[in-house]
Amino acid sequence: MGKQIEVDIVDLAFDGKAVAHNDGKVVFLDAGLPGERVTAEIIRSKPRHDQARVLNLITKGPHRIKPTCRHFGGCGGCAWQDLSYERQLHYKTKQVGDCMERLAGLPDVKVHETIPAPDQFRYRNKMEFSFHTATDDSFTLGLHRRGAFDEVFDLKACYLQSELANEIVATVRRFVRDHSLPVYDVVKHTGYARFLVIRETTYTDQVMVNFVTNYGEFEKSDELVAALTALSPRITTIVHNQNGQKSNIATGEIEKVLSGSGSIQEKILGKIFRIKANSFFQTNSAQTETLYRTAFDMLSLDGDDRVLDLYCGTGPIGILLSERVKEVVGVELVTDAVVMARENAAANDISNITFIEANVVEYLRNQAPEGDPFDAVVIDPPRAGLHPKALRRIKEMKPPRILYISCNPATFARDAKELVAIGYELPEVRPIDMFPHTRHIELVSVFSQS
Template identity: 40%
Template sequence: MKPKRNSVVEVRIEGLGPNGRGLARADGLTFEVDDALPGDRVQARVRRVRGGAAEARTVAVLEPGLRRIPAVCEHFGTCGGCLWQGVSYEDQVRLKMGMVRDALGRLGIAFPFEDATAAAEPFFYRNKMEFSFGQQGDEVVLGLHVRGKFDRVFDLRRCHLQSEASNRVVDAIRAFARSAGLRVYDLRSHRGLLRFVTVREGKGTGEVMVNLVTSEEPFPERAGVVEAVLRAAPEVVTVIHTVNRRKAQVATGDEMTVLHGEGFIRERLAEFTFRVSPTSFFQTNPRQAERLYDLVAEYADLLRGERALDLYCGTGAIAMFLARQAGSVLGVESSEEAVRDALRNCAENRVEGCGFAPGDAGPVLRQLRRQGERFDVAAVDPPRAGMHPGALQALIELAPLRIVYVSCNPEALAADASRLLAAGYRAERARLVDLFPQTAHCETVVKLVKR
């Protein structure tokens, strides 16, 4: 008999799903269980049953498969950010390695993995955090969303993911909002002012940006917010006010006004300096990103004069690391704004030999092949869903001698790698790089060589 919603079941966790939830099988169902790890025997409350699948959340660990440790953060369990803070960091890396191997193994793929590149700093590593405003009674709260609740925000006292400067910024803005009697934007009535605070930090420079996102209601108090932020966090070099006129609850907007500083910060990776604006994409963990990009360059194994292709190049970071050895690098990116940033980054860092082609990867690759272009190496860092099938086929037809594939999604990596292996490539090296400690997310880098 299948369990019903809100019933409690006892299951043994056999593995992890792509999202880091525990997997178990019982009563003819496959369970995804929150707060459970391989080897655990747990009691879990069923939240949903659909077809042959069920979702549940652990209410008691009867027999732990992995040793638990006290969480550093007082909000652990309430916050949805740090899934694995209750286990040692060494165990977190092993769990991620298992997730990647399992995803590949389901398609019969076994890569020659090297030792993982673990993070030297498993806390205070993020360079960007988005904080949400909420209301508890008549009081303004500022923090993060309660896990699984898009409409509930808890009042953040201290987050261990970004920095102490970020915590001071949150405290200062919340205190000012309360003292000034500012109203929080209401998702139902679409009235009120305060929506989000985004804090971005250059880990290599120490520069901090604060972006306050509000509705279009009048905001005469914004100068006071700037003063409060600068008193609390002298590291802040720029403050931006973004107006979001849309009903969509997102931390971006239609109009930006720089209230203090230049409107951007700088970040440093290795010898390169990058300009980071409020909407720029930049890897969340810059210290690990530098190690990731060095590894991509190592796997590319470029000789002087060889040509490299950088697909999904973003603002040009991988292209710049490859340009140290390559004769030339061509970056391909669908966002024209990112291409402009890439060109500026290369110019400001005096990097030569990099060119950039705006456009979707598939059409650009097909055009390059028609033109008879040849590349020795292709670095590929696609979105979480992996490469579009047409783009992957175009890459196979372009036939670079070596492909360095960077993936943030083991399932997508397995699917794309399967096609590349079938097309005549072999995996020569592979490594997990942990950019997201305390979470189930990770990056995998694979070197594939044409047979």
């Protein structure tokens, strides 16, 4: 047993850990909320900070609320269901401010209050569940336990997805059990059933079920289709993806459509977007509309502008911007996403947009037109932020305006520091809550040349 301490929690850190002070050192705790006093056990000690596990809550904080979900605490999904929503927003705003001040060295950038999500539950349009072998020939299907990537618990209900999606989880679990399908073993790399991915649209009420397995024919597929079809007519398509790679990700290399068209269509700001199993789409449809609307309001464009949409996915930003500008070029790495981006443009009758399948770094280095700069560049990268080589090229191109949408304030702050250092102005940053009860933060900003 490590050393026991009694501390007051004063803050929440960027990764969701609670922060306290003890013996002149910062202590990061696995639980607890600001305003609470706890006893904890130090589990790791470093020269400048300690890590501790909360043993007992001595004084309850003013913002603690009763969590809605029975799995809260043990589930790796939600981190903050026991914190009032208003305080969740407060800490998200504060964390963006901390990143701008400490990581970017830009304390004067105005960080607006985080825009709340309209729905705090049932907001996700995509959830991924893992199959996991247990020691005694049984298996689990659900989400990872908090802090334990090698453990999956049997999920009964998740409040971030629809009730139908919860029924789909139960149906697929029963199907795998009743048909004795072997579950994939992540250590031995044997077995078949790997993941269940459910995607559902908010505005068009369509559901896609994606059963992801190891390589091999899915002989009982008709029976799974029958079981799911009997569940609800809202399930408009069912697909089977095979993934024989060791890396534990719920995407497939070989896809077979078992029923329906293999895609679902979501409506965002009046335009239709096709979503397939393996392509990126923002996971909170209602708040995506707020995200894009906020971004477009901040990026004032005119009818003669040419826009470069980097990391464009299935093309929503460029497609929505296309009617305001002369021309848009979208760049995306994933083939399926580019194919769909082109289809989405055609389905929405848009002809002034071109999509290029390329790595952003390669595109900027070898394909971006010389001497004819874009008026605005949109950057919406994955969590890692801009690749250093892409950033270097953008600094050389010096577009008059850059719309940067980020899902990671830390990498955003790193990139913002570099852009401001070469003369860009960054007056404000607008955090948007796309993911209530989790510590994930999305933000929008526009850099402009003075």
